[in-house]
Amino acid sequence: MDLETNLFINIKNDIGITVSCWLAMDQKLQFAATQNWGLYPTSKGYNYTRIGDNTTKGDAVYGLYDCRGDVVGYFCEFCVSSASREVLGRCPDRESATIFYSFCIFRYSNENFFGKVTTDPWWNHLGTKNVSSAIEIQKGGDFMKRLIRKATNETNQLYYMDGFNLSSTESRYGLVQCSRDLTNERCRQCLEFMLAKVRTCCEHKLGWQVSSASCLIRYDDYMFYLLHDQSPSVLVPNPQTANKKSTSKSRKLIIGFSVVGVVILLCSTLYYFWYKKRVRKDWLTPAYEETLNADLPTIPLITIQHSTDNFSETSKLGEGGFGSVYKGILPDGRQIAVKRLSKNSGQGSEEFKNEVMFIAKLQHRNLVRLLACCLEGNEKLLVYEFMPNASLDFHLFDDEKRKELNWKLSLSIISGIAKGLLYLHEDSRLRVIHRDLKASNVLLDHEMNPKISDFGMARAFEIGQNQANTRRIMGTYGYMAPEYAMEGVFSVKSDVFSFGVLVLEIISGKKNTGFYLSEHGQSLLVYTWKKWCEGNCLDIMHSVVGKTCIDNEVVRCINIGLLCVQEDAADRPTMSTVVVMLASDTMALPKPKQPAFSIGRMTSDDNSASKSSKTPSINDVTVSNILPR
Numbered sequence: 093m094d095l096e097t098n099l100f101i102n103i104k105n106d107i108g109i110t111v112s113c114w115l116a117m118d119q120k121l122q123f124a125a126t127q128n129w130g131l132y133p134t135s136k137g138y139n140y141t142r143i144g145d146n147t148t149k150g151d152a153v154y155g156l157y158d159c160r161g162d163v164v165g166y167f168c169e170f171c172v173s174s175a176s177r178e179v180l181g182r183c184p185d186r187e188s189a190t191i192f193y194s195f196c197i198f199r200y201s202n203e204n205f206f207g208k209v210t211t212d213p214w215w216n217h218l219g220t221k222n223v224s225s226a227i228e229i230q231k232g233g234d235f236m237k238r239l240i241r242k243a244t245n246e247t248n249q250l251y252y253m254d255g256f257n258l259s260s261t262e263s264r265y266g267l268v269q270c271s272r273d274l275t276n277e278r279c280r281q282c283l284e285f286m287l288a289k290v291r292t293c294c295e296h297k298l299g300w301q302v303s304s305a306s307c308l309i310r311y312d313d314y315m316f317y318l319l320h321d322q323s324p325s326v327l328v329p330n331p332q333t334a335n336k337k338s339t340s341k342s343r344k345l346i347i348g349f350s351v352v353g354v355v356i357l358l359c360s361t362l363y364y365f366w367y368k369k370r371v372r373k374d375w376l377t378p379a380y381e382e383t384l385n386a387d388l389p390t391i392p393l394i395t396i397q398h399s400t401d402n403f404s405e406t407s408k409l410g411e412g413g414f415g416s417v418y419k420g421i422l423p424d425g426r427q428i429a430v431k432r433l434s435k436n437s438g439q440g441s442e443e444f445k446n447e448v449m450f451i452a453k454l455q456h457r458n459l460v461r462l463l464a465c466c467l468e469g470n471e472k473l474l475v476y477e478f479m480p481n482a483s484l485d486f487h488l489f490d491d492e493k494r495k496e497l498n499w500k501l502s503l504s505i506i507s508g509i510a511k512g513l514l515y516l517h518e519d520s521r522l523r524v525i526h527r528d529l530k531a532s533n534v535l536l537d538h539e540m541n542p543k544i545s546d547f548g549m550a551r552a553f554e555i556g557q558n559q560a561n562t563r564r565i566m567g568t569y570g571y572m573a574p575e576y577a578m579e580g581v582f583s584v585k586s587d588v589f590s591f592g593v594l595v596l597e598i599i600s601g602k603k604n605t606g607f608y609l610s611e612h613g614q615s616l617l618v619y620t621w622k623k624w625c626e627g628n629c630l631d632i633m634h635s636v637v638g639k640t641c642i643d644n645e646v647v648r649c650i651n652i653g654l655l656c657v658q659e660d661a662a663d664r665p666t667m668s669t670v671v672v673m674l675a676s677d678t679m680a681l682p683k684p685k686q687p688a689f690s691i692g693r694m695t696s697d698d699n700s701a702s703k704s705s706k707t708p709s710i711n712d713v714t715v716s717n718i719l720p721r
Contacts, residue, residue: 155200158271161251162317163195163398163423170395171196171423178424190305195423197271199305206273209282210305214289219299219312228258229295232266232311236287239268239309244280253317265315270307282307388452391475393468396420400430414443414548419478427478428463432471443548444472450547453521458512460535460545476545480538483545484598485531494601494634499641501540502598506649507674508542509534513591514667516544517584523553525582529590530571531597551582570604570615574688575661585661589688591670592656595649596620601634617657617687624654624684648673654684 139157157175159168175191175198188201192215199205223229235256243252251269258264270279286302286309294300301310310316399420400407409417415434421427433444451462466473484505487493497505509529516524527549535543549567567576573589575581593604596616604616616632623629629650630643637646652673658664663685665673673679 152204153200153202154204154206155198156206156271156273157196157198159196160194160317161267161269162253168196168423170392172198174422174424192303192305193423193425194301197305205305207275207278208306209274209278209285211282211285211307212304214286214302214304216289216293216300216302218294218297221298221313223296223298228264228298231256231258232264233287233291233295235264236266236268236290236309236311239266240280240283240287243268243270243283244276250274250276250279255315262313263315264311264313265317266309266311267317268307268309271305274306279307283309388448388462389464391464391466391473393466393471393473395422396430396466396473396475399428403432420475427480429476429478431474431476433473444474446550447474447547450522450524450550450552454516454524454547456512456515456520458508458542458544459515460543477537479535479543481536481540483532484534484536484542487536488531488597488601489603495636497598497601497634497636498639499637499646502637503645503649503674505534505536505540505542506595506598507671509544509591509594510667510671510674512542512544513587514671517587517667523584525551525553525584526587526590527551527576527582528567528571529587529594530568531594534594553584573661574659583661584666585664588656588664588667588670589661591667592653592664593617595653595656596632599634599637599646599649599653600632601636620650620654621687624650644677648677648681651681651684654687655682657687658685659688660685 157172159171163171171193175193175196178191178198188203189199191198223232235254239252239254242254243250250272251267253265253267255263255265268283270282274282282304286304286307289302290300290309290311294302299312301308303309397403399422400418403416403418407418407420409419409429411417415432418430418432419427420430431444431447447462448465451459455461460479461477462474463477464475466475481487487497513526513529516526524547526544526547528546529544533544533546535545537543571590571593573582573586576586593616597604600616600620602616620629620632623631629647630638632650633641633646652665652670656664656670673681
């Protein structure tokens with residue numbers, strides 16, 4: 093059950109708190125949270141405060157935050173900070189509000205609620221799987237009652253978490269917790285009230301959480317909480333039966349080992365800070381450091397580790413250009429994608445810097461959003477918004493997923509990519525050439541809006557600069573413009589070429605370099621050009637497009653795609669022209685000239701398109717360090 097995305101909000105609509113009074117309370121709680129770096133439960137991980145005169149209703153505001161019992165300090169502070177921003181944005185002038193995330197609760201009111209049980213309103217969140225037997229319902233109920241007893245006895249601080257073996261192969265886990273302004277007795281009353289609600293709403297589900305402003309209970313089939321070693325330190329015994337000589341010898345050994353341990357700890361600490369400083373010095377060039385400070389927030393490593401279950405295999409989404417990509421969940425419930433630079437990646441280090449330098453300065457609805465980064469020790473991490481529908485290639489080149497891409501959606505994706513490129517080329521703070529636009533670098537959000545990603549190879553142009561040269565050719569076969577692949581020359585027209593290939597791939601559902609007809613060995617560009625010249629360009633359509641399209645719209649898009657992949661870069665349109673052409677049904681389109689069929693020149697003679705001339709590379713091979721001819 094995915095409870096980490098929970099956000100429950102309760103707001104009373106009556107105006108009762110001034111913004112200035114709320115801000116004072118918020119700042120006080122925020123300061124308290126940032127000072128609490130220890131593990132909860134202690135006096136840390138929880139705080140409450142009052143601002144103003146409490147003699148008259150409405151003249152004071154009462155605020156409280158409380159983090160879940162297994163949450164570490166940095167994570168707690170991050171969650172509290174996120175919750176306070178959320179409540180300030182939604183209801184700064186209301187008389188009371190409660191924001192409840194999975195990892196913390198943030199609450200305020202103009203009435204004193206400290207020490208009082210609040211069970212109305214209450215929320216529930218259910219998993220999708222059902223309990224298999226009545227025996228588990230009984231055992232689960234008894235288990236949660238035991239947790240409540242443990243949490244409300246004299247030795248625990250109003251929370252408890254544990255698990256039990258349902259069978260030889262299955263385990264169950266639970267957590268109960270109260271707001272720590274309550275007494276043990278009132279905590280017990282609140283938890284028992286919540287457990288009674290479970291019987292009416294949730295006990296048939298395998299995985300649930302029931303919560304109110306004062307307490308919560310959760311039950312699941314996996315260990316959703318974190319374990320921390322809170323056992324007391326082991327003391328060296330000093331038996332009364334030992335003689336003085338033995339005692340003296342033991343003391344000397346203890347002192348000796350203690351001194352050695354302190355020296356080792358001190359040396360290790362000094363080395364750690366020296367190494368960390370050296371790494372940051374090597375990485376943080378003035379421009380790079382300025383970007384980190386001005387444009388991009390940083391997130392503590394411990395927060396990212398917690399979010400990704402310490403980079404576990406179950407959180408892994410795949411391999412990126414310079415390392416692994418993981419799914420994570422921040423304390424405020426936001427889902428994220430974390431790129432983790434491989435420690436042995438030299439090329440990846442440069443791409444990491446490039447990504448930060450560019451995407452941190454770019455904001456557009458059709459560009460993936462970089463939320464933050466982390467540069468601690470030898471860890472280098474980029475944190476992005478999570479795209480639930482993965483990348484475009486996942487849908488284009490899969491028979492089942494392709495069925496979701498009807499013509500209306502396909503056209504919307506084409507238009508969105510075009511607008512994102514236009515922003516990069518003409519409207520952004522920097523004039524950026526992406527250099528690696530392809531289906532796998534276009535991500536899709538929950539509404540299937542396209543987001544251009546992966547700026548590791550991007551380059552910026554100065555005002556008035558039209559093209560540049562490089563001796564290090566980097567990109568993907570099938571999407572690389574011929575002048576770039578052969579001579580290292582790149583410009584905005586290089587991206588236009590890649591866009592044209594992508595348009596034809598979206599319409600056909602086929603990869604450019606993977607589209608070989610057995611009798612001709614033709615690429616997608618060869619095949620499309622041949623059909624265009626024959627007047628049968630609609631033959632390239634995927635069947636899903638053919639069932640849902642307007643023929644004239646598809647013909648126009650094929651025309652635009654062929655204009656973008658013309659061999660001479662000067663003949664290709666700019667992205668501003670492409671966006672206008674896509675938006676207009678009546679604008680007359682130029683006739684395209686022969687495309688660049690392959691890397692290098694290739695004629696349209698059938699003999700030149702034989703199997704022997706077929707490019708041996710595949711669409712997913714990255715090219716690097718190719719010298720121009």
